[in-house]
Amino acid sequence: MNDSEPIGQNIDEGEVGFVDFSDFVSNEPFHFESGGVIPELKIRYETYGQLNQAKDNAILICHALTGDHHCAGVYDITERKRGWWNFMVGPGKPIDTNRYFVICSNVLGGCQGSTGPNSINPETGKRYNLDFPKLTLRDMVKAQSLLVDSLEIDKLHAVIGGSMGGMLTLQWAKDFPDRLNRYISLASGSKHTAQTIAFNETGRQAIMRDPKWNKGAYDSEDGPFSGLSVARMMAHITYLSDVGLEAKFGRKLKQSDVSKEHFDAEFEVESYLHYQGRSFVTRFDANSYLYLTKALDRFDFFEGVSPEVTVNKIQAKGLVVGFDSDWLYPPEGNRDVVEKLLKYGKEASYVEISMDYGHDSFLVQSQDLYQLIHNYLNS
Amino acid sequence: MNDSEPIGQNIDEGEVGFVDFSDFVSNEPFHFESGGVIPELKIRYETYGQLNQAKDNAILICHALTGDHHCAGVYDITERKRGWWNFMVGPGKPIDTNRYFVICSNVLGGCQGSTGPNSINPETGKRYNLDFPKLTLRDMVKAQSLLVDSLEIDKLHAVIGGSMGGMLTLQWAKDFPDRLNRYISLASGSKHTAQTIAFNETGRQAIMRDPKWNKGAYDSEDGPFSGLSVARMMAHITYLSDVGLEAKFGRKLKQSDVSKEHFDAEFEVESYLHYQGRSFVTRFDANSYLYLTKALDRFDFFEGVSPEVTVNKIQAKGLVVGFDSDWLYPPEGNRDVVEKLLKYGKEASYVEISMDYGHDSFLVQSQDLYQLIHNYLNS
Numbered sequence: 001m002n003d004s005e006p007i008g009q010n011i012d013e014g015e016v017g018f019v020d021f022s023d024f025v026s027n028e029p030f031h032f033e034s035g036g037v038i039p040e041l042k043i044r045y046e047t048y049g050q051l052n053q054a055k056d057n058a059i060l061i062c063h064a065l066t067g068d069h070h071c072a073g074v075y076d077i078t079e080r081k082r083g084w085w086n087f088m089v090g091p092g093k094p095i096d097t098n099r100y101f102v103i104c105s106n107v108l109g110g111c112q113g114s115t116g117p118n119s120i121n122p123e124t125g126k127r128y129n130l131d132f133p134k135l136t137l138r139d140m141v142k143a144q145s146l147l148v149d150s151l152e153i154d155k156l157h158a159v160i161g162g163s164m165g166g167m168l169t170l171q172w173a174k175d176f177p178d179r180l181n182r183y184i185s186l187a188s189g190s191k192h193t194a195q196t197i198a199f200n201e202t203g204r205q206a207i208m209r210d211p212k213w214n215k216g217a218y219d220s221e222d223g224p225f226s227g228l229s230v231a232r233m234m235a236h237i238t239y240l241s242d243v244g245l246e247a248k249f250g251r252k253l254k255q256s257d258v259s260k261e262h263f264d265a266e267f268e269v270e271s272y273l274h275y276q277g278r279s280f281v282t283r284f285d286a287n288s289y290l291y292l293t294k295a296l297d298r299f300d301f302f303e304g305v306s307p308e309v310t311v312n313k314i315q316a317k318g319l320v321v322g323f324d325s326d327w328l329y330p331p332e333g334n335r336d337v338v339e340k341l342l343k344y345g346k347e348a349s350y351v352e353i354s355m356d357y358g359h360d361s362f363l364v365q366s367q368d369l370y371q372l373i374h375n376y377l378n379s
Numbered sequence: 380m381n382d383s384e385p386i387g388q389n390i391d392e393g394e395v396g397f398v399d400f401s402d403f404v405s406n407e408p409f410h411f412e413s414g415g416v417i418p419e420l421k422i423r424y425e426t427y428g429q430l431n432q433a434k435d436n437a438i439l440i441c442h443a444l445t446g447d448h449h450c451a452g453v454y455d456i457t458e459r460k461r462g463w464w465n466f467m468v469g470p471g472k473p474i475d476t477n478r479y480f481v482i483c484s485n486v487l488g489g490c491q492g493s494t495g496p497n498s499i500n501p502e503t504g505k506r507y508n509l510d511f512p513k514l515t516l517r518d519m520v521k522a523q524s525l526l527v528d529s530l531e532i533d534k535l536h537a538v539i540g541g542s543m544g545g546m547l548t549l550q551w552a553k554d555f556p557d558r559l560n561r562y563i564s565l566a567s568g569s570k571h572t573a574q575t576i577a578f579n580e581t582g583r584q585a586i587m588r589d590p591k592w593n594k595g596a597y598d599s600e601d602g603p604f605s606g607l608s609v610a611r612m613m614a615h616i617t618y619l620s621d622v623g624l625e626a627k628f629g630r631k632l633k634q635s636d637v638s639k640e641h642f643d644a645e646f647e648v649e650s651y652l653h654y655q656g657r658s659f660v661t662r663f664d665a666n667s668y669l670y671l672t673k674a675l676d677r678f679d680f681f682e683g684v685s686p687e688v689t690v691n692k693i694q695a696k697g698l699v700v701g702f703d704s705d706w707l708y709p710p711e712g713n714r715d716v717v718e719k720l721l722k723y724g725k726e727a728s729y730v731e732i733s734m735d736y737g738h739d740s741f742l743v744q745s746q747d748l749y750q751l752i753h754n755y756l757n758s
Contacts, residue, residue, distance in 0.1 A: 130641050194624040194648040195616060201649040202612040204642060205656070206585060209605035216641075226588035233581040234613055237574060242706075245573040251679065262509050262595075263583060263669055267676070269573040270580040277584070290642055297646070300630065327621075327706075 016048045016090045016097055019073035019083070021113065024105075024147045030115075036133020039122055043147045044113025045069050045105035048089060049097035051151070058153045059095055059377070060144065060180075061085065061104040062161030062168035064363075065292055066284055069106040069113065072097075087365040094374035100157060107168075108143035109135045109292055111285035115143075118220065118285045129287055130216035135295045137164075141171045145179065155179050158377055162186035162362035163329065164292070166320075170301050170337065177315040184376060186321045186362040186369075189333030190301035190340075196328060199238055200293040203231030207286045216287050228286045229277030236276045241325035241358030245269060307340040317347035319376045321369070323361035324354045349376075395427045395469045395476055398452035398462070400492065403484075403526045409494075415512020418501055422526045423492025424448050424484035427468060428476035430530070437532045438474055438756070439523065439559075440464065440483040441540030441547035443742075444671055445663055448485040448492065451476075466744040473753035479536060486547075487522035488514045488671055490664030494522075497599065497664045508666055509595035514674045516543075520550045524558065534558050537756055541565035541741035542708065543671070545699075549680050549716065556694040563755060565700045565741040565748075568712030569680035569719075575707060578617055579672040582610030586665050595666050607665045608656030615655045620704035620737030624648060686719040696726035698755045700748070702740035703733045728755075 023044050030041040046069050051058060061071055063084070072089035074082055083104075089095045095102055106114040109132070117132040124131075133139075148156065159172045159180050166188025173183045192200070210227030212218055237245075249269035265271045302310045320338045322331030331352050341348035353368050355361040362369070402423050409420040425448050430437060440450055442463070451468035453461055462483075468474045474481055485493040488511070496511040503510075527535065538551045538559050545567025552562045571579070589606030591597055616624075628648035635643075644650045681689045699717045701710030710731050720727035732747050734740040741748065 134641070191630065193621060194628040194630065194646070195619075195621045197630070197646050198616045198624065198648050198652055199613075201644070201646075201652055202609060202616065205612060205653075206609045208642065209609060210588075211590060230581060230585045230588060230609065233584060234578075237577045237581065240574075242572060242574045242709075245577065249573040251570065251573065251576070251683075262513070263587065263673060265580070266673075267573070267576050267580075269577050273577055273580055274584075294642060294645075304630075330621075 014090055014092050015082075015086075016073035019046055019048065019070070019075065021046050021069055023113065024150050026146055026150075030143065032133040033136045033138045034134035038115060038128075038133065040115070041108070041143060041146065042113070042115045042119070043105050043108065043143055045103055045147060046071070046083075047104075048072055048102040049100050051101040051153070055153050056155060056157060057099065058101045058103060058148075058151070058156050060148065060156050060159045060172075061089070061095070061102060062144075062159065062165035063104065063107065064161070064163035064165050065296065066280070066289075067165070068110070069104045071104040072102070084363065088370070088373065094370050095160070095377065096374075100377070103147070103151070105144050105147055107140045107292070109140065109288060109295065111288035112283075116285065117216070117287035117291055132287070132291065135291045137167055137171045137295055137299045138175060140295070141168055141175055144168075144172075145176055148179070155181065158182045158184060160184040160186075160373070163188060163359065164296055166329075167296070167299055167301070169318075171299075173314045173316050173318060174301070174310055177313055180316045182317050182319070182376070184319045184321070184373065185334070185337070187323055187326050187329050187334070187359055188320075189329045190337050191299060191333075192297050193333070197297045199234065199328075200297055203235055204290055204293060206230040206234070207290060213286060216290075218286070220285075223281075224286045225281040228281050228284070228289060231289065232280040232284075233273045233277045236273060238328045239359045241327065241356055243325060244356045244358055247356065301337065302340065308344050311341055311344040311346055314341070314346055318349070319372075320348065320350050321362070321372065322350070322352045323357070323359070324352055325356050326359040326361060328359040393469055393471050394461075394465075395452035398425055398427065398449070398454065400425050400448055402492065403529050405525055405529075409522065411512040412515045412517045413513035417494060417507075417512065419494070420487070420522060420525065421492070421494045421498070422484050422487065422522055424482055424526060425450070425462075426483075427451055427481040428479050430480040430532070434532050435534060435536060436478065437480045437482060437527075437530070437535050439527065439535050439538045439551075440468070440474070440481060441523075441538065441544035442483065442486065443540070443542035443544050444675065445659070445668075446544070447489070448483045450483040451481070463742065467749070467752065473749050473756065474539070475753075475756075479756070482527070482530070484523050484526055486519045486671070488519065488667060488674065490667035491662075495664070496595070496666035496670055511666070511670065514670045516546055516550045516674055516678045517554060519674070520547055520554050523547075523551075524555055527558070534560065537561045537563060539563040539565075539752070542567060542738065543675055545708075546675070546678055546680070548697075550678075552693045552695050552697060553680070553689055556692055559695045561696045561698070561755070563698045563700070563752065564713070564716070566702055566705050566708050566713070566738055567699075568708045569716050570678060570712075571676050572712070576676045578613065579676055582614055583669055583672060585609040585613070586669060592665065595669075597665070599664075602660075603665045604660040607660050607663065607668060610668065611659040611663075612652045612656045615652060617707045618738045620706065620735055622704060623735045623737055626735065680716065681719065687723050690720055690723040690725055693720070693725055697728070698751075699727065699729050700741070700751065701729070701731045702736070702738070703731055704735050705738045705740060707738040
């Protein structure tokens with residue numbers, strides 16, 4: 001995720017404008033794939049546009065690892081930044097709120113309103129922390145399906161998302177084949193490579209080796225912020241591309257009048273990363289980061305068996321989009337999903353878009369992506 | 380650096396066999412490029428083969444960031460691992476100890492016998508720690524030149540090295556143009572990209588945010604081992620390739636009978652990285668890691684000015700070798716050095732070798748590399 005959404009535009013035609021979030025709350029026990037159970041479930045979400053009478057115009061947006069439910073509009077006049085996919089969602093935009101009822105939910109296991117490790121366990125009155133059950137993408141999708149139930153929607157027009165969100169769209173197509181017409185998976189793939197697992201594990205170790213992690217039982221005001229910052233700094237590098245970083249920073253030196261301590265940031269790219277680490281800890285929970293990255297590492301869409309078994313479950317048609325500069329979830333991994341779907345007779349298309357922003361390309365406005373999503377949703 | 384040198388071969392023909400290190404000690408003050416001074420200098424080194432009467436058969440080997448002076452042979456019969464470039468150095472090998480007098484020195488600023496931040500400052504009786512002066516590759520090469528002086532060698536037959544060692548060979552060619560006939564730079568380049576600086580800075584932050592770092596004044600028995608481990612885990616990923624990691628580990632699960640805690644290693648690649656982190660802290664000093672990575676980030680062979688200024692200083696001929704799977708010091712950065720040398724009329728060649736081992740390819744035995752080094756040294 002990057003935070004580079006342009007700011008300062010007027011809220012006018014073409015914008016969803018002011019929005020607010022809602023909470024779906026279920027007091028039924030929620031059962032995880034691992035066998036774990038929590039006594040209640042809350043999923044925070046936003047909606048834009050109107051559900052039609054036939055209730056067949058809903059689109060579900062799935063966010064990336066550190067994203068949230070706030071993908072379009074602003075909460076109030078002082079908010080400088082729009083939602084993370086504001087260029088994509090709005091009246092007349094590719095995910096057209098004049099036409100579609102758009103839902104974006106925070107995931108189960110997250111830390112921004114949905115039930116997750118930092119939620120209070122009603123049975124103990126304390127935060128779950130590591131008592132939160134082992135989490136999978138199947139669990140997240142199941143929780144989202146309960147939210148969709150609560151909105152009395154039987155079948156979604158589409159499920160769409162990038163990165164982890166892209167994997168969630170695939171999981172939707174597999175687990176709820178008759179509840180969606182189409183899915184769009186951006187910058188994702190069927191599973192993590194060894195390299196991606198290695199990066200995630202290094203990030204988890206940065207958190208867990210921070211003495212303030214305290215086996216997950218930290219004070220929310222005094223958590224493993226150092227470790228979480230380091231994890232974010234590293235991850236952030238993997239979200240961008242070598243070419244993109246070089247174009248933006250190269251070897252530009254930081255402007256500074258103060259005399260330097262040994263090992264203060266000298267290059268602009270260092271200050272930029274420091275900022276990424278610093279701001280991340282103000283909005284994200286360390287335990288959530290552990291649970292979500294582990295769920296991603298465990299995700300294996302074809303489950304190591306013949307792809308046919310997975311593919312046969314799918315009914316919706318799919319569009320998978322890879323980005324040529326994405327080395328975290330490389331184009332080949334995206335293309336491979338479509339090749340397997342086609343091999344076993346499903347309707348699926350692969351598109352590769354050339355952009356320099358690396359994995360984060362799906363978060364950056366481009367005419368190619370804009371047109372593609374618009375046309376695929378209306379096809 | 381990896382530690383994958385095959386073990387268990389017999390010490391016989393073709394091996395340098397038992398070796399020992401020596402220390403070059405100078406009691407003259409050593410002046411750093413930054414203006415800093417230390418009152419004395421020690422450089423630890425090993426030699427293999429014999430210096431001839433004309434003293435014109437010496438080859439200097441420069442090691443990588445976390446390498447050392449022990450590049451060939453063994454110290455005693457119980458040592459299971461040979462020096463880090465054992466396949467390259469020995470009787471009849473490409474760096475042929477029947478023919479050449481081979482020197483491998485630990486660098487200034489290191490932590491394995493040469494003067495560095497963890498050395499005792501004779502003026503205070505305490506470790507330098509962050510009182511050690513700001514370090515550059517020029518300083519390291521200058522210190523090596525004093526070692527070469529002490530061996531009464533005016534001109535080296537060759538200077539050769541990979542990664543940081545490759546950059547040191549370039550620095551040699553620039554700073555001591557009349558003291559070497561040729562240089563061979565492997566898996567290096569003229570400068571770090573923004574991405575490489577970003578990874579290094581993340582590693583430094585992992586160390587410096589470890590509370591045990593204590594602004595560099597840690598107890599050597601109780602240092603910032605967590606932070607240094609995390610830095611190493613991350614760096615280790617960048618030394619390998621996606622393809623290489625996938626071939627070696629893929630998504631293989633760890634074999635384990637014990638029931639798992641949340642976030643214990645599940646995949647083999649995770650255990651492998653843990654091992655890399657754990658073993659690294661037993662042999663490397665955190666402050667040295669900070670100084671050396673900073674020196675590397677600052678290195679800019681063409682110094683941001685017209686390459687002609689740098690190139691005009693060079694007299695030796697050079698061979699630069701890139702590896703196609705190296706994404707830390709990509710082939711293009713290696714090739715670019717040669718293109719600039721050729722443009723301004725110097726004798727230089729570029730070779731690109733196809734191997735799956737990423738940046739560490741230069742440490743892995745291959746017939747292509749073997750033949751190339753052999754022929755270039757004897758050309």
